[in-house]
Amino acid sequence: MTTLYLVLVGVLMGNIAIGLIRILRGPTVADRMLAAEFFGTVTVAIILLLAIAMDKSVYYDVALVFALLSALAVVAFVTRGWPDRKSGEQEDERG
């Protein structure tokens, strides 16, 4: 049973690797942020699976704190980190 969960964790890590491609390619800043948010969710899932595999319920709390703080990064990005409109992404702005 533990083996199954570890394989599943491996699959989720593979998901992160694929998400990495999106972060590196962009093309817009929003795509990157979306991918980063996705990373947060996958990390919560990985920690939950590790908690079952290692049979330690402490890690559910780690997942809880993660889930709380994943909101902060996105909000910080949307309100503060988003670069100016004018000089923004030429690649994807057809207009």
Next chain:
Amino acid sequence: MTAYYLILAGVILAMAFHGLMTRANLLRKLMALNIFTSAVFLFLVALARMAEPLDPIPHAMVLTGIVVTVSTTAVGLVLLLKLYRRTGSLTLQSADDD
């Protein structure tokens, strides 16, 4: 297994040190510094796991270290913004260096 994490910490440490020394951009340097400390923490925690039973003392050390790292980073970022407002640049190189 622990050997793997010790070596991983060594690799990340070397990469971060390289970045810290060679990047001109100060924000990049700050991130390199953060990664550097993470590598040191990884090393300590991997060591703690080698012991039998698990040694919680390095864990406490690392927790203290994380707090110190956050303080350093925050101070660094404020200094960086000050520098930027004064010189319009994110590097320490003067114009005639380039």
Next chain:
Amino acid sequence: MVLFDLILGLLLVVLVQKCLSVTDLFGAVISFMAFGLLMAVAWVRLEAPDIALAEAAIGSGLTGALLFSTLGRLPHSEARQPIASRTVGSGPGYWLAAGFWWVSIMLLSVAFFLSLLELQAPGLGGYLQERLSESGVLNPVTAVLLNFRSLDTVMEIAVLLLAVAVVWSLGTVGWPAKQKLSLPLLVGLVRLLTPVFLLVAFSLLWRGNHAPGGAFPSGAVLAAASILLLLAGKTIRIYPLTMFWLRWVLAAGLLVFVLAGMSLMFAGYGFLVYPEQWAGTMILIIEVSAGVSIGAMLMALYIGGEPDFHAG
């Protein structure tokens, strides 16, 4: 498990590489945050729940907010500036030096590892387990932080306070005023999340003495809640009391810690050497004040200057 370790290590190395060499700063910051997330997975893997909690609060939340806010204050051209080409030096001398560092660090870590194999260091875990009952708490990490090595923790809080002092000495910032955001959703989200943040912060603080948690993760969650309020454009209205009380809250953690230590000294025990029957209570008091104080200090570091209520 081996497969998992391999992928984790590979991803960490790739993210570090991207963070340090990808051409635009925004991409670098995102890679750095992803690195923080995966480090938390590594802490879980290495059975360090206390550190995983701290990293979850700091690595994925606070540091990200700090970096994004800094990026937002830089003009876009700077954030997009190709950095890979702008290194300090290049040429054979530079590569020789870089290669020297690489090789020496790798050799050092391998040598260190081999010497450890020789030693088979037993660690202090067993010793700590034996003495845990004297400490007044049940979580070994809390016992080390707040009892056996509490002097280190005093210093840690002092460093944090010093950082706030340095940041304040560099100038004032207007207290973030209400912003005109066209994002009503954000306000709703924050209104919904704030009580949950407070609840989690409180429970982390409370559990600190018997399970992973304690002052620091709790303070980080508190700071995250207040930063979220600021970002949503909600000003925390504490105006007439402000600076005076803010200073006291910032200093409270260190003050309580030092006062506890001194009074123990006068009672004839030694600096922060708790008598066994009082240990639990004293640790709880210190932990609560430190948690609130740490939250305020992290928030002050985020604001990045001495708040000036008249300019805001």
Next chain:
Amino acid sequence: MSAADIAGAALVVVGVLFFLSGTLGLLRFPDIYTRIHALTKADNLGLGLICLGSAVQSGSLLTALKLLLVWILVLLAAAAGASLIAQTAHERGIRPWERQE
């Protein structure tokens, strides 16, 4: 191995499959809006199934409640985050993708 274990494992496996489909969308869809569409659905359902699977296995009410809270929090954060990103992207003039003949 009890029935609860098997049911939990099955739920977790299905959850991971949902994550996979979300990632596929993230990689293959043509613009930010369609990617948000793919990701939010798959993520939230996937994580929900994983939480449910873990809760079934843990067999403790407190853990189950905690997992429910985790799911609701991620749901809130992901939904609000996706909507904020999409809204800001639209305001900043990133145009939705159209099929080009």
